[in-house]
Amino acid sequence: MADKRDYYEVLGVGKDASDDDIKKAYRKMARQYHPDVNKAADAEAKFKEVKEAYDVLSDAGKRDTYDRHGHIDPNQGFGGAGDFGGGFGDIFDMFFGGGGGGRRDPNAPQRGNDLQYTMTIEFKEAVFGKETEITIPRTETCDTCVGSGAKPGTKPETCTVCRGTGQQEVVQNTPFGRMVNRRACSNCHGAGKIIKEKCGTCHGSGKVKKQRKINVKIPAGVDEGAQIRLSGEGEGGTRGGPSGDLYIVIRVKPHDFFERENDDIYCEVPLTFAQAALGDEIEIPTLTEKVKLKIPSGTQTGTYFRLKGKGVPRLRGYGQGDQHVKVTVVTPTSLTEEQKDLLRQFAGVGTASVSGEPQHEHHESIFEKMKKAFRGD
Structure with a gap:
């Protein structure tokens, strides 16, 4: 046992340290070396050393024996390095109200567990928000025994x-x-x-599983992966403890025409060769309405135009993002002789429409998506 460091030295306290001093030192060092926080190669070993020192010095009997005899073989009944109880989880018990050392009051109120629910919504529901009702299974306090677990008229x-x-x-x-x-x-x-006579509803557990309907308000502007916290809507607590929370994780379905990046909206719009060469004014679908967009003559494929304020409402703040329109020039694949003559003379027919029927497969998909957007699909 000669290779073991002095427990007081491990925690950085003197031999006259009070129980509070020892607990404070342990919390500080355990937080520093916990493997979930510290990724150093020796962090786990140091954490175990700190935990072992605290297990001994926080117990009056063990501390007295250690002060008199120093380190002894744990196989002789001392606990030592092999006696970690709950292991790494003990530190979280201390930080979040557990107390430490496995001496928690078994009759003290205990907070219920948190729950997580994944909700999939439509693209425009994420943009504009919605109010809906969900049903979740959760554990609640038994109404029959009011959580005691005992048959009505009796008590534990x-x-x-x-x-x-x-x-x-x-x-x-x-x-x-x-x-x-x-x-x-x-x-x-x-x-x-x-409990000598158990409750017939919960069979002595004090809890029952229920399907609970909860009203949820999805704020306008939420995005993929956002979390909504509903306080107190998680699992029920025990012995009068508070309920946990419910976390709703948002998943957003993609849209056929629009794409989103933060608060901005992007879309791709087809132009005929004549429109790009001569210029035009076309209708663009936005999230709320159809707007006119002026296309200057000589516009090149891949050019972006911005529609200010036509994006997503800002979740935390005022105003909205923008809509960015990328134009793609559709090159005709089948021309009449008259059209060829006109093109040779650099003259446009002037009657081309975005509702034309191009033959290229990619261009067909762009037209189809735009048609759906106009219909509000």
Whole structure:
């Protein structure tokens, strides 16, 4: 055991440190070396060293024995490096109200678990928002026994073995003194109470599974992956504890014509050769209406035009993004002799329309998407 560092040195405290000093030092160092936070190669080993030191110095009996005898073989009943209990999870118990050392009050109120629900919505529902109702399965407090787990007219009784603490003390005599170990009560399994007559609805658990309908308001401007938190709509708490929260994760279906990037909308619009060469004024579908867009003569394929304020409402703030229109010039593949003569003279027919029927497969898809957008599909 000579290679072990002094526990007080590990936690950076003096031998006269109070219980609070030891706990504060442990929290600080455990937070620093926890493997989920610190990715250094030796972080896990250091965390275990800190945890071992705290397990000993936070227990009055173990600390007294350590002060008198120093490090001893854990196989002789001391606990030591092999006695980590809940392992890495213990640090989170301390940070979020667990208390530490496995000595939590079994009868204390406990917060319910959080729930997650994935909701898939249409493209325009994400843009403009919606209000809908969802049904989720969740655990709630049993109405019959009001969470006690006991049959109505009866109540749980305090465990006579652990006297309500939920823990048993096992005394072990060692060459270094009398050691006391604590473990979950074998009679009440750590609950601290015994239910002799169980509730017929929840069978003694104090909880039941229910299908709960919840009204959800999706704000305008949400995007793929956004989360909406509904406080208190998660699993029910126990022994009077608060309910957890419900997190709704948003998934957005793609649109046939529009694409989104943050608060801006993008679309691709086809132009005939004549429109691009001579210029024109065409109708463009937006999220809310049809607008006129002036195409200057000589416009090249791939040119972008901006429609200011025709994008997505800003989720946190005022105003809206913009709509960016990319024009693609559709090259005709079948021309009459008259049209060929006119093109040779650099003259346009002037009657070409975006509703024409090009023969190229890619161009056909652009026209079809635009037609759907005009119809509001």
